[in-house]
Amino acid sequence: MSVSVLGAGAFGTALAISLARTGQPVTLWARDLGDMAKTRENTRRLAGFTFPDSLIVTDDLSLATQAGIILVAVPMQSLAGFLTENAGQLNGKTLVACCKGIDLKSGLGPAEIIRRACPDATPAILSGPSFAVDIAAGLPTALTLAVKDGHALQAALSTPNIRLYRSADLVGVEIGGALKNVVAIACGITVGAGLGESAHAALMTRGFAEMQRFALSRGARPDTLSGLSGFGDLALTCSSEKSRNFAFGLALGRGDPLPEGTTVEGKATAKAVSNLAQKLGLDMPIAEMVVAVLEKHLTVKEAAEMLLTRPLKEE
């Protein structure tokens, strides 16, 4: 079945390049093509990777939505608006959400947003540890594809450098990808503030416990978060300055100017998670501290002190 990618950011472009390198025609849709058609490269978002000949770039959505499989790679906070606006062309398709986060307005993840905007579509989630530059460079990556009855989709989206594992747990997979960004901001803050490697490891571990608690409360399977889209992506994102979420936290912790114009999904997702946690009576101290620091209710030092002086408890 033919494949299109909607959204020509770093990730959408990398996925389209990897799929097109297999020789199959792949369509990459951008709302603003810039000079991509002429230069055969996405100089703005993923410079240095020439498009394979079988990659078609277009700003005509009706052309891109002719494909049976559609990867939606717009940022999380744009997803609901994008799908609602274009539901007429997207309903009935297999829609693979490639974004990581929770919608701030509705508190929903990508799968439920797809279901509400396009009730006749088949929702799927692609998530796991992978930097766009690694995929585009042809380096090996492994990701989770969450979808009901997904053997054919798994085969269609696997490439020589993207190994896909299948899961039927859409909720668990999307929560793993969403929450690791919040923990990555917290880890960046910790490292930036010079609190040490031990604190970094402690935060990752307690962050993972928080991710599991949240996922279980939303009906995820207990083992999903131990996979690529939970533990795997947490390990990558919390330890690399290539991560925009970690780098954002690092700047915040150091008191440096914050990066502008980059997609830092963990900011809105921290707020969405903290809102949901309050409603559900869930204990999510790391997400709440990230929100408090972002909203300047607490300094980094005060947030760290509050985490360390919480009542003693069993692990």
Ligand SMILES: NC(=O)C1=CN([C@@H]2O[C@H](COP(=O)(O)OP(=O)(O)OC[C@H]3O[C@@H](n4cnc5c(N)ncnc54)[C@H](OP(=O)(O)O)[C@@H]3O)[C@@H](O)[C@H]2O)C=CC1
């Ligand atoms: N980069 C990475 O390594 C990875 C990213 N992801 C996830 O992929 C998602 C996208 O990230 P990424 O590609 O890196 O982001 P980028 O910041 O590189 O690009 C975002 C893209 O989305 C487009 N866009 C934004 N809003 C809309 C809209 N309403 N309609 C159409 N296009 C829109 C932008 O268009 P324009 O250029 O015109 O502004 C831009 O091309 C995120 O959720 C991220 O977490 C997942 C794994 C890896």
Ligand SMILES: O=C(CO)COP(=O)(O)O
């Ligand atoms: O999701 C990613 C890696 O799996 C990319 O992380 P950032 O969005 O923090 O750059």
